[in-house]
Amino acid sequence: MSCDFANMTPTSRKLPNEIDACGGALQFWDAVKGYPYMKRFFVVLTLVMASVWASVAAAQEPLRIELDNPNIEPLPFAAPNFVAETAGADQFAADLARVVAADLSNSGLFREIPKEAFISNITSFDSPVQFADWKAINAQALVTGSVSTAGDNQIVVKFRLFDVFSEQQLGEGLQFVGSTDGWRRMAHKVADAVYSRITGEGGYFDSRVVYVSESGPKNARAKRIAIMDYDGENNQFLTTDQSIVLAPRFSPNGNRVIYTSYETGFPKIYVLDVGTVSRQVLQDQPGTMSFAPRFAPDGQSVVYSLTTGSNTDLYKMSIAGGAPAQLTSDPTIETAPSFSPDGSRIVFESDRSGTQQLYVMGANGGEATRISFGQGRYGTPVWSPRGDLIAFTKQNRGRFHIGVMNTDGSGERLLTASFLDEGPTWSPNGRVIMFTRETSGEGGSSTLHSVDISGRNLRAVRQGGSDPSWSPLLK
Amino acid sequence: MRLPALSAALMLAAWSGPALADEDLSEALKAQIVPCWNVAALADVSDYIWMFVSLDLKPDGTFGADDIIWQENRGGTEGEAIAMYLTVERAIMRCGRDGFDLPAERYDEWRASNLVFVLNEEPSK
Known part of the structure; x- marks a missing residue:
């Protein structure tokens, strides 16, 4: 028995002997037992009366209630147009609110209340909020903002977040200054702040995704490396469609992309600077094929697969060049390596057991531990940025799945199922996974999708794309 | 430690009535809060989180912002x-914005309550 409130059932009452465990009054009863009969009678009577008194007194103790069956419904929020504080800011005021609302709604955790339902509007950023008007439409969170234009194509964006029912502002107001063509990024930053203050998690809206853009028929598909905002907007191509490109992956700071290109006829690894779009070949050992590269968390080295003859093993080399270090030496195919966030371990896929499975080894190689044991084949493992989960592709009974498991292989959960789902990548906060979904048949196409790690909120992000890699949160 | 049978029976008799009544009160308050407890913001959190808050109510069932006090939390x-x-x-x-509906004649019993909110199963269970 403990006095700890956590160990009490919701309406449990402390029986006297249980009270004793907390208060030590059992010694009193021990003393009573030694009294003569009449004295014992009076003592017992006194004790009974004391018990009755105690029950009355106890009735005035706080009620104790335990609630463990919460609802999970998207949180209703209102995001009225930002207040345009200068001439020419009207369009930004509407667009900023629209992108903030879309970000929050797309997360699946929030539900936007339509503007048509608003009883009042925000016409001055600094005026007191009329909470009653927002309570009446059940807006639980309210995002207000303002935007003003400045010289040299600059805009200043301010925002505040309110918890409507507690009539409290959540956190400090924030202000962002940037160029007019960066207004979407500022909206994403506002949405990240709102998301973070309500969920307690880091956001992921101000981030980008690099992927393989695909166009043309399936038997002659042109592929280019492209980059876009996390929501599919602001698409830009980083390479031409003159050669096949595969598996672009961001560097940890998001400034560079490493990928595989067939432009020499053999797969080679290139590093591309996102800002200048300049590139260099990283690995060019004659007579070999290198592919499936991925940066180490420190950004200074790269792990990749290298095929020599008919054998494929994992290697690591410095981004500055130099001799590669061989990490595996099995007569089987080892590929799709991914570092743990602390850089100490690597998860990869291998068919050394006879079927394609997932293994974990130290960052410098050594003995690997198999972590996947379910039915089917496992591939393309990616370590979560939080370090707690590994996302993977699973093929079983003719269906493909995106799933997650604990880093020791326990707790496997399949999040999707379709004709072909593959190639997961994690959002910066480790709460969302983006992947490729391909439809069947000659006219089949690839579309980037996202899904929460709970398996909820499956969404199509962009058509004509595959092999995504999510950047870290932008600075 | 075992108590003498007579005394134990008397004690239980003295405690049984109010316990049931308290349970009714607890359930009444719980039933009025549960519909508004929405953890969508924590939908992707699989950690066990335990939170204990105290709530002081006025005789009409209303309360002020300072009447909800975060007492203790575990996990997450x-x-x-x-x-x-x-x-x-x-x-x-939200659910108490117009005051909780509780029997006025028993105000002393519900003026103070300790509420424990539990998200996800405790790991050891």
Whole structure:
């Protein structure tokens, strides 16, 4: 028995002997037992009366209630147009609110209340909020903002977040200054702040995704490396469609992309600077094929697969060049390596057991531990940025799945199922996974999708794309 | 330690009545808060989070912002704990905005309550 409130059932009452465990009054009863009969009678009577008194007194103790069956419904929020504080800011005021609302709604955790339902509007950023008007439409969170234009194509964006029912502002107001063509990024930053203050998690809206853009028929598909905002907007191509490109992956700071290109006829690894779009070949050992590269968390080295003859093993080399270090030496195919966030371990896929499975080894190689044991084949493992989960592709009974498991292989959960789902990548906060979904048949196409790690909120992000890699949160 | 049978029976008799009544009160208050406790903001959190808040009510069942006090929490990150508290506060504020409907003649029994909110199963269970 403990006095700890956590160990009490919701309406449990402390029986006297249980009270004793907390208060030590059992010694009193021990003393009573030694009294003569009449004295014992009076003592017992006194004790009974004391018990009755105690029950009355106890009735005035706080009620104790335990609630463990919460609802999970998207949180209703209102995001009225930002207040345009200068001439020419009207369009930004509407667009900023629209992108903030879309970000929050797309997360699946929030539900936007339509503007048509608003009883009042925000016409001055600094005026007191009329909470009653927002309570009446059940807006639980309210995002207000303002935007003003400045010289040299600059805009200043301010925002505040309110918890409507507690009539409290959540956190400090924030202000962002940037160029007019960066207004979407500022909206994403506002949405990240709102998301973070309500969920307690880091956001992921101000981030980008690099992927393989695909166009043309399936038997002659042109592929280019492209980059876009996390929501599919602001698409830009980083390479031409003159050669096949595969598996672009961001560097940890998001400034560079490493990928595989067939432009020499053999797969080679290139590093591309996102800002200048300049590139260099990283690995060019004659007579070999290198592919499936991925940066180490420190950004200074790269792990990749290298095929020599008919054998494929994992290697690591410095981004500055130099001799590669061989990490595996099995007569089987080892590929799709991914570092743990602390850089100490690597998860990869291998068919050394006879079927394609997932293994974990130290960052410098050594003995690997198999972590996947379910039915089917496992591939393309990616370590979560939080370090707690590994996302993977699973093929079983003719269906493909995106799933997650604990880093020791326990707790496997399949999040999707379709004709072909593959190639997961994690959002910066480790709460969302983006992947490729391909439809069947000659006219089949690839579309980037996202899904929460709970398996909820499956969404199509962009058509004509595959092999995504999510950047870290932008600075 | 075993108590003498007679005394134990008397004690239980003395405690049994109010216990049932308290349970009714607890259930009445719980039933009024549960519909508003929405943890969508923590939907992707699989950690066990335990939060204990106290709530003081006025005779008409209303309360002020200072009457909800975060007493203790366990599990989850600091950010998740804050988010959890916000879901709890929002639940009480929303469903109690017009005052909780509890029997006025028993105000002494419900003027103070200790509420424990539990998200996800405790790991050891």
